Amino acid sequence: MKINDLITQTGEWLKGDGPNADIVISSRVRLARNIKGFPFYHWAGKKEKEEILSIVKNAISKSKYMKGSLFVKIAAIDEIDRQFLVERHLMSREHAVNDEFKALSVDDREVMSVMINEEDHIRAQAIQSSFNLMDTWRVLSELDNELEDKMDFAYSDRWGYLTACPTNIGTGLRASVMLHLPALVITNHISRVLQAISKLGVMARGLFGEGTEASGNFFQISNQVTLGHTEEDIIDNMEKLVNQVVGREKSAREYLLTQNKPALFDKIWRAFGTLKSARIITSDETIRLLSLIRLGVDLEVIKDIDRRTMNELFIYMQPAHLQKLEGKKLSSMERDMRRADLIRSKLKV
Amino acid sequence: MKINDLITQTGEWLKGDGPNADIVISSRVRLARNIKGFPFYHWAGKKEKEEILSIVKNAISKSKYMKGSLFVKIAAIDEIDRQFLVERHLMSREHAVNDEFKALSVDDREVMSVMINEEDHIRAQAIQSSFNLMDTWRVLSELDNELEDKMDFAYSDRWGYLTACPTNIGTGLRASVMLHLPALVITNHISRVLQAISKLGVMARGLFGEGTEASGNFFQISNQVTLGHTEEDIIDNMEKLVNQVVGREKSAREYLLTQNKPALFDKIWRAFGTLKSARIITSDETIRLLSLIRLGVDLEVIKDIDRRTMNELFIYMQPAHLQKLEGKKLSSMERDMRRADLIRSKLKV
Numbered sequence: 001m002k003i004n005d006l007i008t009q010t011g012e013w014l015k016g017d018g019p020n021a022d023i024v025i026s027s028r029v030r031l032a033r034n035i036k037g038f039p040f041y042h043w044a045g046k047k048e049k050e051e052i053l054s055i056v057k058n059a060i061s062k063s064k065y066m067k068g069s070l071f072v073k074i075a076a077i078d079e080i081d082r083q084f085l086v087e088r089h090l091m092s093r094e095h096a097v098n099d100e101f102k103a104l105s106v107d108d109r110e111v112m113s114v115m116i117n118e119e120d121h122i123r124a125q126a127i128q129s130s131f132n133l134m135d136t137w138r139v140l141s142e143l144d145n146e147l148e149d150k151m152d153f154a155y156s157d158r159w160g161y162l163t164a165c166p167t168n169i170g171t172g173l174r175a176s177v178m179l180h181l182p183a184l185v186i187t188n189h190i191s192r193v194l195q196a197i198s199k200l201g202v203m204a205r206g207l208f209g210e211g212t213e214a215s216g217n218f219f220q221i222s223n224q225v226t227l228g229h230t231e232e233d234i235i236d237n238m239e240k241l242v243n244q245v246v247g248r249e250k251s252a253r254e255y256l257l258t259q260n261k262p263a264l265f266d267k268i269w270r271a272f273g274t275l276k277s278a279r280i281i282t283s284d285e286t287i288r289l290l291s292l293i294r295l296g297v298d299l300e301v302i303k304d305i306d307r308r309t310m311n312e313l314f315i316y317m318q319p320a321h322l323q324k325l326e327g328k329k330l331s332s333m334e335r336d337m338r339r340a341d342l343i344r345s346k347l348k349v
Numbered sequence: 350m351k352i353n354d355l356i357t358q359t360g361e362w363l364k365g366d367g368p369n370a371d372i373v374i375s376s377r378v379r380l381a382r383n384i385k386g387f388p389f390y391h392w393a394g395k396k397e398k399e400e401i402l403s404i405v406k407n408a409i410s411k412s413k414y415m416k417g418s419l420f421v422k423i424a425a426i427d428e429i430d431r432q433f434l435v436e437r438h439l440m441s442r443e444h445a446v447n448d449e450f451k452a453l454s455v456d457d458r459e460v461m462s463v464m465i466n467e468e469d470h471i472r473a474q475a476i477q478s479s480f481n482l483m484d485t486w487r488v489l490s491e492l493d494n495e496l497e498d499k500m501d502f503a504y505s506d507r508w509g510y511l512t513a514c515p516t517n518i519g520t521g522l523r524a525s526v527m528l529h530l531p532a533l534v535i536t537n538h539i540s541r542v543l544q545a546i547s548k549l550g551v552m553a554r555g556l557f558g559e560g561t562e563a564s565g566n567f568f569q570i571s572n573q574v575t576l577g578h579t580e581e582d583i584i585d586n587m588e589k590l591v592n593q594v595v596g597r598e599k600s601a602r603e604y605l606l607t608q609n610k611p612a613l614f615d616k617i618w619r620a621f622g623t624l625k626s627a628r629i630i631t632s633d634e635t636i637r638l639l640s641l642i643r644l645g646v647d648l649e650v651i652k653d654i655d656r657r658t659m660n661e662l663f664i665y666m667q668p669a670h671l672q673k674l675e676g677k678k679l680s681s682m683e684r685d686m687r688r689a690d691l692i693r694s695k696l697k698v
Contacts, residue, residue, distance in 0.1 A: 262686060266628035273626025279615035337611060 001070040001108050003081050006088065007324045011110030011127070013089075014315065016307025018130030022298040023246050025178040025218070025311065027132045028089075029140050029235075030125035032163045032172035036152040040164040041117050049101035049117055056116045059150035060105045065112060065143045074102040080329065083320035089127060091115050112143055119164045120172075122147065131242065133175050133235050141231070160227065170227030175238045178207060179245060182217040182295045183252035186264075193248050194219070197241050201225045217291045221245065253299065268296035276347050280333070281340045286317050305347065313346055350419040350457050352430050355437065356673045360459030360476070362438075363664065365656025367479030371647040372595050374527040374567070374660065376481045377438075378489050378584075379474035381512045381521035385501040389513040390466050398450035398466055405465045408499035409454045414461060414492045423451040429678065432669035438476060440464050461492055468513045469521075471496065480591065482524050482584050490580070509576065519576030524587045527556060528594060531566040531644045532601035535613075542597050543568070546590050550574045566640045570594065602648065617645035625696050629682070630689045635666050654696065662695055 013026045034040060035055060038048050060066045074082060075098050082096040090113045091104050103116040115123040124147070126140035154162040161172040168174070184190040194204040207218035221242060223234050256264050271292035275281075294310045296302035315321060322338045323330050330338060362375045383389060384404060387397050409415045423431060424447050431445040439462045440453050452465040464472040473496070475489035503511040510521040517523070533539040543553040556567035570591060572583050605613050620641035624630075643659045645651035664670060671687045672679050679687060 262629060266689070269626040269628050270623055273622035273624075274619055275622075276626075277618040277622025279618050280611055333611075340615070 001068060001106070003070065003072060003077065003084070004324075006070070006084075006106075006110070007321070009110075010308075010312050010315070011088070013110065013127045013129045014308060014311040015129045016311050018128075018132055020246050021130040021307060023180055023249050024131035024242065025180055026127055026129060027136045027175075027177050028125060028127040029133065029137045029173065029175045030123055031140060031144055032120040032161070032168045032174075033122040033124070033144070033147070034154040034162060034164070035121050036154045038121065038154075041119060041121060042164065046101075052121050053101050053103055053116055055151050056114070056122055056147070057103065057105075059147050060114060062150065063143060063146045065139075065146060066105060066107050066114070068108050070104070070106040070108075072104055073100065074098070074104065075100040080320050080323050084324050087318040087320050088315065092118060092123070094118065095123075111139065114143075114147075120168070131177065131239075131246070133177065133239055133242075134232075137173075137175065137231060137235050167224075168226055171229070171231050171234060173226055173231050173234055174222050175235050176220050176222030177238070177242050179219045179221060179242070179249070180217060180291065180294055181219055181245070181249050181252075182291055183256050184249050185217045186256060187252045189248065189252060190219075193245060197221065197245060200237075200241055202238065202241055218287075253295075257299070265296075265301055268292050268299075268301050272296065272302060272347075275343050278340045278343070280336045281343065282336055283317060283319070283339070286339060286343065287314070290314060290317075309346055313343060316342060316346075350417060350455070352419065352421060352426065352433070353673075355419070355433075355455075355459070356670070358459075359657075359661050359664070360437070362459065362476045362478045363657060363660040364478045365660050367477075367481055369595050370479040370656060372529055372598050373480035373591065374529055375476055375478060376485045376524075376526050377474060377476040378482065378486045378522065378524045379472055380489060380493055381469040381510065381517045381523075382471040382473070382493070382496070383503040383511060383513070384470050385503045387470065387503075390468060390470060391513065395450070401470050402450050402452055402465055404500055405463070405471055405496070406452065406454075408496050409463060411499065412492060412495045414488075414495060415454060415456050415463070417457050419453070419455040419457075421453055422449065423447070423453065424449045429669050429672050433673050436667040436669050437664065441467060441472070443467065444472075460488065463492075469517070480526065480588075480595070482526065482588055482591075483581075486522075486524065486580060486584050516573075517575055520578070520580050520583060522575055522580050522583055523571055524584055525569050525571035526587070526591050528568045528570060528591070528598070529566060529640065529643055530568055530594070530598050530601075531640055532605050533598050534566045536601045536604060538597065538601060539568075542594060546570065546594060549586075549590055551587065551590055567636075602644075606648070614645075614650055617641050617648075617650050621645065621651060621696075624692050627689045627692070629685045630692065631685055632666060632668070632688070635688060635692065636663070639663060639666075658695055662692060665691060665695075 035052055038044060038052055057071065074095065085091050085104060086093050086096050090106050095102055095115050095118045101117045104113060106113040111128060112126045124140060124143055126136045128136045156162055160170040163169050163172055181190060184193055198204055201224050202221050203224050204219055204221045207220050223238050271289040275289050290310060290313055293302060297305055297307060297310060317339050319335055322335050326338055384401055387393060387401055406420065423444065434440050434453060435442050435445050439455050444451055444464050444467045450466045453462060455462040460477060461475045473489060473492055475485045477485045505511055509519040512518050512521055530539060533542055547553055550573050551570050552573050553568055553570045556569050572587055620638040624638050639659060639662055642651060646654055646656060646659060666688050668684055671684050675687060
């Protein structure tokens, strides 16, 4: 697979169905691993980094889960391609730098991706549609086993997997879900809900921007604790907490429908009208309006658009995606115009 | 004709074609007349008012221009019907009071209307589509002659026609045009243009609200001077001034198209999208958005809506019209919802 193949397909995790797909966009699990006998990445020399890259690349090439996968050295691709992979949720922003030993591998369904020489030697992730943490963990665990067959991971009987940053020591696992919580935002309950669960070992943050009431009503919840529990316990705890948030969002949606349905529907339809009409639109406004339309789709106010279309728009309306689609670098104003064109063509009903 | 017949038809002046119909909505001329031997309305007694009403009603019933016309006593109709006739531009707000001697007559094409016992015994008006002042004056003049055949008007060889308010003495004529000047507003030239022509014996004001930059970019220009000139001279002077304003608006539209066409088109399309989608909308917002769409129709950005539809929406989205259409009194919120429904059904393309 090549990077340009990604522009014509969409990841499995954007399909928009599965458990609680009206509220939980996606479930993601990542593992941090390091190879025994090598310094952590930031202390490693050129030779060592090169060797790490070579070991992991070899292991991936023999993995049946990563068969036919994309493999790119970050230094070998341009700025737009790097940003494109970040926008695609396939690698971290920190990984998108001009470093000759950093690489990324992605399977052809975009379920699994492996960053090589990120903060740890290996950062492997699996991402799936809707509320599916346990299954996502199992899928990733298989890849983890395959990789471990080809190398020894740095591991201590006392601490578990050793990682560059102490917060990842133990399981090296971070499980996270992306939630769409518009009703909790509209009813002003979001801060209270997020604060409450933050006390229970998870971190909650707005997905776009830093503030919790940031654009688009999207939030990411992930575990803080990776040490002293099994992977299954961590996932299990996360599922319980997320279920509570999902329940709160459902109640808030019911409340909105009983309290001021006409005003809510008006807001949703106006958002739809604006997106179907605008000729120039920023990403911030797009996120805000798409969030309302997604709520409209969930509440079955808007019936001719499906969640996959919504999810794809969130990904494709981003700057690097627009530039990949156009096949060239675009100015900010050009992007705002292409974005509006793309949205109109996707929402044509 | 009955009042309820008006709700199923639209006035000739809303048809939206004719000279400069892209900028001039309508041309209106009115004449103030009083019957010789009677005190002005505000000084007249009951008996006299009754007699005035009877004389004028009789004259109208014999007019061939007012054949088959509506004739209503204002006291005989309810509050919604009164407001409906005001919204329809068929009578003044001052005439819409519970006074047993006030009456209104309207011909079946809604070109001519006659208020009886307004400030003057007779206020007759003719209104036509687009920039057509001279023709509108000629039409009204014919009705004026018919009325004068049946009664003697208060007239002085020195002053001309005598009127209750000195500002109307002489010809008793007021000619006005309703202009749509969005480009002069957007380019911030409107105040300068209106101030300049105000020094030349005409009055210019925002059609909705008091400020010149009031909602909707609609303006009314009318003559101030009625004395010392012939009717034709007054009309001729008005036409020259209006032509200047029309020219300035045209230049401003061309300027907008060369300067920032994408931003302008975006604004127009968004207005269209909002009107086609909203479920709740106030009249202020409607006027503002319809103004942009009308500009879009004029600039041929929006092609599937005609000016008649636009003009009709301006009239039908008003409170009393919505209530007449619904056949009952509506609360403010109900009106905002009915207004949105009406607009969507009219703009369905």
